[in-house]
Amino acid sequence: MNGQTDHIPGGTGEGGGTTGGGADTGTGRQAILRAARRAFAFRPYAEVTLRAIAAEAGVSPSLIVKHFGTKERLFNAVADFGPAADALLAAPPASLGRHLVLALLSSRREQQSDPLLRVVFSLGKDDERTLLRERFDAQFTQRLAALLPGAGPGLRAELIAGQLLGLGVTLSLYRTGEAGRATDEHLADLYAPVLQHLITPADPV
Amino acid sequence: MNGQTDHIPGGTGEGGGTTGGGADTGTGRQAILRAARRAFAFRPYAEVTLRAIAAEAGVSPSLIVKHFGTKERLFNAVADFGPAADALLAAPPASLGRHLVLALLSSRREQQSDPLLRVVFSLGKDDERTLLRERFDAQFTQRLAALLPGAGPGLRAELIAGQLLGLGVTLSLYRTGEAGRATDEHLADLYAPVLQHLITPADPV
Numbered sequence: 271m272n273g274q275t276d277h278i279p280g281g282t283g284e285g286g287g288t289t290g291g292g293a294d295t296g297t298g299r300q301a302i303l304r305a306a307r308r309a310f311a312f313r314p315y316a317e318v319t320l321r322a323i324a325a326e327a328g329v330s331p332s333l334i335v336k337h338f339g340t341k342e343r344l345f346n347a348v349a350d351f352g353p354a355a356d357a358l359l360a361a362p363p364a365s366l367g368r369h370l371v372l373a374l375l376s377s378r379r380e381q382q383s384d385p386l387l388r389v390v391f392s393l394g395k396d397d398e399r400t401l402l403r404e405r406f407d408a409q410f411t412q413r414l415a416a417l418l419p420g421a422g423p424g425l426r427a428e429l430i431a432g433q434l435l436g437l438g439v440t441l442s443l444y445r446t447g448e449a450g451r452a453t454d455e456h457l458a459d460l461y462a463p464v465l466q467h468l469i470t471p472a473d474p475v
Numbered sequence: 476m477n478g479q480t481d482h483i484p485g486g487t488g489e490g491g492g493t494t495g496g497g498a499d500t501g502t503g504r505q506a507i508l509r510a511a512r513r514a515f516a517f518r519p520y521a522e523v524t525l526r527a528i529a530a531e532a533g534v535s536p537s538l539i540v541k542h543f544g545t546k547e548r549l550f551n552a553v554a555d556f557g558p559a560a561d562a563l564l565a566a567p568p569a570s571l572g573r574h575l576v577l578a579l580l581s582s583r584r585e586q587q588s589d590p591l592l593r594v595v596f597s598l599g600k601d602d603e604r605t606l607l608r609e610r611f612d613a614q615f616t617q618r619l620a621a622l623l624p625g626a627g628p629g630l631r632a633e634l635i636a637g638q639l640l641g642l643g644v645t646l647s648l649y650r651t652g653e654a655g656r657a658t659d660e661h662l663a664d665l666y667a668p669v670l671q672h673l674i675t676p677a678d679p680v
Contacts, residue, residue: 390595390644403648422665425653428645429666432654436641440633442598443608448630449637460676461634464669471665 299337301327304383306348310402311391315345349402351409354385358410358434363419367466371458374434384438386410386431419470426468433465504542506532509588511553515607516596520550554607556614559590563615563639568624572671576663579639589643591615591636611636624675631673638670
């Protein structure tokens, strides 16, 4: 089962070999979550089965039931951007740009997945995946907007969300490129001012 | 067939009703290209059929053969980021940030699809979709890097590509939000300085 090389959504592509279950902490819990993120982002809710998620995670369906109960509860766990927002938004506006970059990088490394990127893969037909987009907006973008000083925080928050999703895309697309080889500090030096410009604009438009 | 509301990849979600074929210019050519972008981004090359693309585009398979010949030639048409790069990179570095925003917005509106975003949906299993990523890198990112003054143009080009992909994501994700309601000029006022910071950094890192 380690022959697969899924990178996204969720996966950063650097740790595909750990989805085999058992090796990771939480007795396959993280592997289940990764497989579920992929499944719910790519397929309509009605077509997603716990059996298929279990197969991709390399665990038994009963282990999913043990950890998460029902498909609905597993979906809710996957659709929850709350913990990601807690980690990403834990800085005052004046230093939020740098914090966002470093927190995103830490999260991708520690969880072997991007904390936000799965919302991109939910762009598609209107079905239950709409809920994923609504949660993203409510739990991340609107919460970010409430933190922003200056005029037009809503639009700036939407653009900042896009910048973070774009950074995640670049880190996945170029994981063997220059972005993948750069240090966290170097990436923050380059990208934090870019974010900060929309967080605390010198000349609010 | 207009009951579907596919937004992405390619589609901006604002003109889903025109994928029915016949109504658009080029006798279904654009509808075929939109359907092909989706198909090749989401599915392995071997699994993509002209018949399925024709069904999604609302045209006959023979019309695809007439316009594009073979599946390989249709893939090459879809995987070509050259025309997008021509349009996006047609400005000197000093004004490239603003040009990128306005050209991206124009392209999305005129072609009812994002010129770059399909590469995001190619992030997945390693198969022929890898070719889409390689073309994106060669035809857009490396060409952009060659235009950038200052130190470390390769990494900055990868980050700028991410910013443009992120802008495309936000415009699709928030097409009924503030980003969708903002004027091109307002979006350029906010986002161009952000891009420009990585194009001509005041203090190259």
